[in-house]
Amino acid sequence: MSIYLTPFARPRLFPRTPRPNTIQDCSAEQFEQYLNANAADVVLDGYAPFCKLHVYRNWTTTRCLTVPVTDENRHLLRSAYEARNRDELPVLVRWFEGVDVPVANYLVVILYSREQLQKEGSPIDADWGVVGCLYTATPDEIPMAPITMMRNALGVEEGGSGVPIDRAAYQRAVEFWQANANWR
Template identity: 45%
Template sequence: MAAVFLKLDRFALRQFNTAKYAGTRIFFDPDTFESKVNEYYGERHALETEFGDRPALVQGYAPFCRHLFMPNFTGAKVSVQRITAENESLLRTRYEARRPNELPVLVRFFPSEALGGESALPVARYLDVILYSREQCLKEAQAMGEEPPLEDAPWRIISIKAQDEPYETPMQPITIMRNSLIGEGGSGVPLCRKKYAEAVAYWRERAIIT
């Protein structure tokens, strides 16, 4: 068996095989998903090495973060909807925590049934596979009082976004805010006002689909 370079983190498992997750839902076997992602990474890395192609892992918002953009092989649907005058009345809000030991925050969303149900949503073209270094995951686990990851894989898959763009789209503003607080489930990266303003401009016109 080939070495696993990209390991699916337990934090990302909340996205798999459940209709309750607010955001990209992956109805796919997690182990098979991990295998396919590593296979694609191996192919992209070979092209990068041999032909000087675009880096397989694209730099993220911090030194410990990378993105792997790949074709959507899971059938995952788009998880973001642009807000219009016609659908604005369908928006809902609620307080939500990503895991039990995090503080709940207010989120804005479109219920999928209000948009015609899951079957009416288009399949996304790409997956943005978001990676954190093993060292960062160890740091966050310690800060949150959680069990550290035991596997030796240098990169861990912490989130997956199904989208039509082959590049990074802005995080939600509350995610940027939370990331500045490592003791509350964030990554410990100081808030950048410019990035925050860009995120507000993007998400002012969009909302996630649940």
């Protein structure tokens, strides 16, 4: 099985100007090489048949992706309208600034099949393409953000995958994201 770091994921996981909330201690090329040279500790099914999650014990100093919202840190939450890239519409996002974040125990790599990436207009030569990565304390998936579920339901024309919203999964995601936030 071959894995390719897609142009969609590369700038989000390995930005030109490094940030503390992205993958640390390796380049995009080293990351891709690691994924191809090492079997995942666990493979989970994703939100659709074309999506798999490969869970690796964190070999870097990358920190957890999310932080619980508490009464003590709520004042550090920020928000803005942002797009993930130039082709997508901005959506409301929120994040923490100025919080202490532990090193993640796991990197949960989100993969899409070659066929799905072709359908979305991003053909690859590998079997699977990295579209994202979660940095977690446990070897589990963090629920997809509700806005990402909505974007997916809008279809590939709006940067989604064309998968309809699963109401139960959406409700679980809302519960998680009300109690947690990303950080910068």
